[in-house]
Amino acid sequence: MMRPLLQQQRTDERLLIGISEPDDAAVYQMDDQTALVFTADFITPVVDDAYMWGAIAAVNSMSDVYAMGGRPALVLNIVGFPKDMPTEIATKVMEGGFTQVREAGALVVGGHTVEDEEPKFGLAVIGFANPNQLLRxxxxxxxxxxxxxxxxxxxxxxxxxxxxxxxxxxxxxxxxxxxxxxxxxxxxxxxxxxxxxxxxxxxxxxxxxxxxxxxxxxxxxxxxxxxxxxxxxxxxxxxxxxxxxxxxxxxxxxxxxxxxxxxxxxxxxxxxxxxxxxxxxxxxxxxxxxxxxxxxxxxxxxxxxxxxxxxxxxxxxxxx
Structure with missing residues (x-):
């Protein structure tokens, strides 16, 4: 289904890993020593505790950057919460995620929220890696x-x-x-x-x-x-x-x-x-x-x- 669309995409020699060569994250070379690593992931609740779910979701989202040999730098929250979710619960989820991002040495710089009957939370993550030391x-x-x-x-x-x-x-x-x-x-x-x-x-x-x-x-x-x-x-x-x-x-x-x-x-x-x-x-x-x-x-x-x-x-x- 994606192949005809891929044929329309322009090529760029700096794109080391993209959708045509699937891996854990996309990799775009900035210079000889630096590549940008980009990924996104989100999950539904895996535990009952809101803070713990948010923390696990953040660790899970950043994992793909580590799997490429990179380090997370910037993240955007990806949020889908029910309209009637209590504010204190939503805050706990976000707090759990923020704590893990901070421990990783990265920054939360924004995000996007939509209403969703089934709660979802995760991150879009930008990291950096040495293009000569990638895990593939x-x-x-x-x-x-x-x-x-x-x-x-x-x-x-x-x-x-x-x-x-x-x-x-x-x-x-x-x-x-x-x-x-x-x-x-x-x-x-x-x-x-x-x-x-x-x-x-x-x-x-x-x-x-x-x-x-x-x-x-x-x-x-x-x-x-x-x-x-x-x-x-x-x-x-x-x-x-x-x-x-x-x-x-x-x-x-x-x-x-x-x-x-x-x-x-x-x-x-x-x-x-x-x-x-x-x-x-x-x-x-x-x-x-x-x-x-x-x-x-x-x-x-x-x-x-x-x-x-x-x-x-x-x-x-x-x-x-």
Whole structure:
């Protein structure tokens, strides 16, 4: 549907990444050392607390800039609130977002608000990066290790939280995970000159991994047992009562390129298709850099989980 429209768009050699080369954000080169990184994202409430929702939405929106190897600088609020939403609730949402933007070292410079029956909040974000140090989905190489910086399960646990079928401590852990910025992981990736990466959000772990494998023309060989999962998520997955709807959409769209070991159960596969909110970075690391990257993450208070290898071929293979 978009292709005829794209043919009408003028070309610009300074546009390094745009809609014809999809990645986590658009990138426009300003000079030899500076590129503008531009993205936008918004979400519906994932938790009941208004401040927490606003904070998570902001972290989630800025994540795409970090996933490109950039740093957020300016943001615009994207707001869709019901007409009858109490002012104090709306203020709390905005306050939560503002706090995270400030912690990221960026500035809120405006925004746009519309009336919407289903509440939505997020950010349009402008950041900056070195055009020679971008993280790209299509740069994975055979022999690389696949590293994930956050546990999965946020989407499932948030859905269960709305139905009050989850232990409070498990929901609290999920909220802390969603509030954890990818800033540190991105800085480590750039410090060690990594070139391939993305963040794990609505397309779930397997969806975003599929994008990387497809654009890099490689195969991802993944160990299921090495994938970090948030406490409570496996229990809820096995129960199977409250999957986010997008789980099945992801499965239908990406499932054809994924080969599962027959030893894996259905709920285990479904968890890998379940959408994430404000998930971690998924990067590939060459063997000679792996130890230093993992060590640097630990020193800075984060954990890198080695979940597989990159091989010649195509698609994804998931083993126990």
């Amino acid at each position: 989905k299509g740069n994975a190489k055979p022999g690389d290790y696949v590293v994930l910086t956050k546990s999965i399960g946020t989407g499932l646990l948030a859905k269960c939280g709305k139905h009050a079928v989850i232990a409070k401590e498990h929901l609290d852990i999920a909220q802390r995970s969603m509030l954890t910025s990818n800033k540190v992981a991105s800085e480590v990736a750039i410090t060690h000159r990594l070139s391939a990466g993305t963040d794990v959000t609505g397309f779930a772990l397997l969806g975003h991994m599929s994008e990387m494998a497809n654009l890099s023309h490689v195969q991802f060989d993944i160990s299921y047992d090495s994938i970090p999962v948030l406490p409570g998520a496996l229990i809820q997955a096995k129960d199977g009562s409250y999957w986010p709807t997008k789980t099945w959409e992801n499965q239908e769209y990406f499932g054809g390129t994924i080969e599962f070991s027959p030893n894996l159960q259905s709920f285990q596969k479904d968890l890998l298709f379940s959408p994430e909110t404000s998930g971690g970075l998924l990067v590939t690391v060459s063997a000679d850099k792996l130890e230093n990257v993992l060590s640097d993450l630990r020193v800075k208070g984060q954990v890198g989980h080695v979940i597989g290898r990159v091989a010649a071929g195509e698609g994804i293979v998931v083993r126990p």
